[in-house]
Amino acid sequence: MSPRKSANRTESSLGDLGEDRVLAQITARLPRNNSVILGPGDDCALVRLGAGQKLLVLKTDCVVEGVHFTGAAKPAAVGWKAMARPLSDFAAMSALPETALVTLIAPAETTAAWVRQLYRGLNKAAAAFGVAIVGGETSRTTGALAISVSMSGVVEADRWVGRAGGKPGDELFVTGRLGGSLGGRHLSFTPRVAESRWLTENATVSAMMDLSDGLGTDLPRLAAASRVDFEVDEAALPRHHGCSIEQAISDGEDYELLFAVPAAEAAELQRRWHRKFGKLALTRIGRLTRKAKSGVRKIPCGYVHFR
Amino acid sequence: MSPRKSANRTESSLGDLGEDRVLAQITARLPRNNSVILGPGDDCALVRLGAGQKLLVLKTDCVVEGVHFTGAAKPAAVGWKAMARPLSDFAAMSALPETALVTLIAPAETTAAWVRQLYRGLNKAAAAFGVAIVGGETSRTTGALAISVSMSGVVEADRWVGRAGGKPGDELFVTGRLGGSLGGRHLSFTPRVAESRWLTENATVSAMMDLSDGLGTDLPRLAAASRVDFEVDEAALPRHHGCSIEQAISDGEDYELLFAVPAAEAAELQRRWHRKFGKLALTRIGRLTRKAKSGVRKIPCGYVHFR
Numbered sequence: 007m008s009p010r011k012s013a014n015r016t017e018s019s020l021g022d023l024g025e026d027r028v029l030a031q032i033t034a035r036l037p038r039n040n041s042v043i044l045g046p047g048d049d050c051a052l053v054r055l056g057a058g059q060k061l062l063v064l065k066t067d068c069v070v071e072g073v074h075f076t077g078a079a080k081p082a083a084v085g086w087k088a089m090a091r092p093l094s095d096f097a098a099m100s101a102l103p104e105t106a107l108v109t110l111i112a113p114a115e116t117t118a119a120w121v122r123q124l125y126r127g128l129n130k131a132a133a134a135f136g137v138a139i140v141g142g143e144t145s146r147t148t149g150a151l152a153i154s155v156s157m158s159g160v161v162e163a164d165r166w167v168g169r170a171g172g173k174p175g176d177e178l179f180v181t182g183r184l185g186g187s188l189g190g191r192h193l194s195f196t197p198r199v200a201e202s203r204w205l206t207e208n209a210t211v212s213a214m215m216d217l218s219d220g221l222g223t224d225l226p227r228l229a230a231a232s233r234v235d236f237e238v239d240e241a242a243l244p245r246h247h248g249c250s251i252e253q254a255i256s257d258g259e260d261y262e263l264l265f266a267v268p269a270a271e272a273a274e275l276q277r278r279w280h281r282k283f284g285k286l287a288l289t290r291i292g293r294l295t296r297k298a299k300s301g302v303r304k305i306p307c308g309y310v311h312f313r
Numbered sequence: 314m315s316p317r318k319s320a321n322r323t324e325s326s327l328g329d330l331g332e333d334r335v336l337a338q339i340t341a342r343l344p345r346n347n348s349v350i351l352g353p354g355d356d357c358a359l360v361r362l363g364a365g366q367k368l369l370v371l372k373t374d375c376v377v378e379g380v381h382f383t384g385a386a387k388p389a390a391v392g393w394k395a396m397a398r399p400l401s402d403f404a405a406m407s408a409l410p411e412t413a414l415v416t417l418i419a420p421a422e423t424t425a426a427w428v429r430q431l432y433r434g435l436n437k438a439a440a441a442f443g444v445a446i447v448g449g450e451t452s453r454t455t456g457a458l459a460i461s462v463s464m465s466g467v468v469e470a471d472r473w474v475g476r477a478g479g480k481p482g483d484e485l486f487v488t489g490r491l492g493g494s495l496g497g498r499h500l501s502f503t504p505r506v507a508e509s510r511w512l513t514e515n516a517t518v519s520a521m522m523d524l525s526d527g528l529g530t531d532l533p534r535l536a537a538a539s540r541v542d543f544e545v546d547e548a549a550l551p552r553h554h555g556c557s558i559e560q561a562i563s564d565g566e567d568y569e570l571l572f573a574v575p576a577a578e579a580a581e582l583q584r585r586w587h588r589k590f591g592k593l594a595l596t597r598i599g600r601l602t603r604k605a606k607s608g609v610r611k612i613p614c615g616y617v618h619f620r
Contacts, residue, residue, distance in 0.1 A: 007385075009427045045445070053447065111461075
């Protein structure tokens with residue numbers, strides 16, 4: 007059985023079906039065991055660790071040449087991004103990263119200098135967040151270069167935040183600014199680990215995720231997981247210099263936090279955030295609303311990405 | 314900076330230098346933290362988990378089309394192998410696997426049926442060892458299909474076995490039979506997790522690893538980690554039907570256990586093993602010896618692979 011679709015055969019490929027549909031079927035049948043608190047579908051997996059008060063947090067993420075970076079990208083920046091993406095998922099759950107495993111799949115003609123620079127970036131990002139790189143794997147390939155980083159860490163059993171806890175009436179916030187990441191920021195962003203830990207210490211965060219695919223794709227995911235709808239005040243969206251509202255909604259790879267807190271806490275949270283984090287913006291962008299019974303959700307604007 | 318070596322440039326590629334040399338430099342500079350008990354270089358990483366008596370065990374491994382399997386391989390067998398490889402590393406340390414993350418890097422033309430069968434194999438291997446698949450990642454690629462599995466689990470702090478504890482005089486054993494794996498067994502082998510757990514319950518295992526690259530490559534690694542030499546009785550090597558001594562030493566992908574125990578325990582261990590595991594062979598293949606002071610190690614035979 008060849009993995010590839012033959013030109014004259016009727017079978018469906020991942021490209022035809024969309025891999026989300028295929029993976030949804032597959033995800034429903036994955037083996038589980040008693041240690042699993044949160045399996046596939048959120049930003050990280052959560053696993054019980056025996057008797058302790060902390061949960062094991064697990065996430066893997068990969069960057070592939072031609073998809074997540076070009077051959078022209080600086081290898082140290084590619085390494086930074088490969089490590090920073092799972093770190094951003096840890097931030098999304100208010101978890102503390104501790105260790106990483108690095109898998110490098112590379113053609114034989116990859117230069118040693120490129121690999122050394124790649125690791126400079128991996129090491130820099132890991133060290134910046136106190137993460138130890140404890141192992142990994144290398145394989146040859148005849149195809150595109152790929153780097154996969156698997157991260158593990160911990161979170162207090164009563165502190166982690168998933169996507170599913172948002173309530174109608176909660177105010178929605180984003181950290182930082184959105185849009186224009188592909189101009190370069192997608193290779194150099196700062197995962198919001200410290201900010202996320204501060205948030206769960208200082209507010210009742212009901213749902214949270216990191217913005218990797220863009221607000222227009224990610225906010226509906228958070229709302230769906232929480233079984234609510236949402237309203238967004240588009241004029242309020244914090245945009246990077248020169249970016250349109252459309253770009254702030256659709257560009258993706260922002261790696262900022264999107265989260266919900268009860269409305270009663272919103273004003274005080276913003277005051278305290280500003281005192282703590284100074285220039286880093288925290289912006290109220292809208293709210294979660296009751297899910298329309300008819301199943302027809304109000305779309306707050308014409309952007310197709312919110313449909 | 315392009316990852317690829319240009320035809321007319323003088324820089325070194327992974328293929329020129331050998332990736333071991335490049336990775337040895339890189340490994341020496343990886344960030345560490347206080348949680349790390351055992352970092353890169355053994356079969357798995359070991360990480361301290363707060364106050365408990367168990368250690369977190371971490372391993373990642375990948376299979377790449379054209380390197381670890383061909384396009385003609387049955388996808389369920391590819392899935393089995395992708396999961397069984399890190400399971401074998403857990404066996405090598407006498408650790409208990411608990412959860413896995415699966416990364417699938419696949420071209421858009423990969424058929425949905427192939428991916429479903431792949432997951433049948435991944436799920437079957439995971440379920441056979443009580444492992445939950447708790448998440449993963451999918452990415453497109455323009456190149457070869459690759460599957461990476463990151464596994465986590467636990468081991469008692471006083472029970473794990475690395476490669477470094479072998480002593481001169483210890484007897485060397487291998488489980489099962491060696492050689493000829495590429496005829497098909499490399500896609501369907503059984504990781505020796507149960508056997509390894511029994512061994513650390515019933516013997517003083519001083520050093521252990523799984524045979525992935527072949528006895529001729531792996532035994533020198535165990536000896537080097539333990540700072541000892543070794544003697545092998547080649548005529549005693551347990552071979553698969555039709556395999557030569559040369560094949561048993563060199564073919565690789567056996568995924569059997571290689572381990573050392575004090576000579577005083579050897580005979581009793583073999584009796585008890587036979588009662589417990591019946592047909593599965595346990596064979597004494599040689600012993601660890603004192604490292605020659607001159608730095609010239611006795612080679613027990615002419616096979617170049619032991620040099």
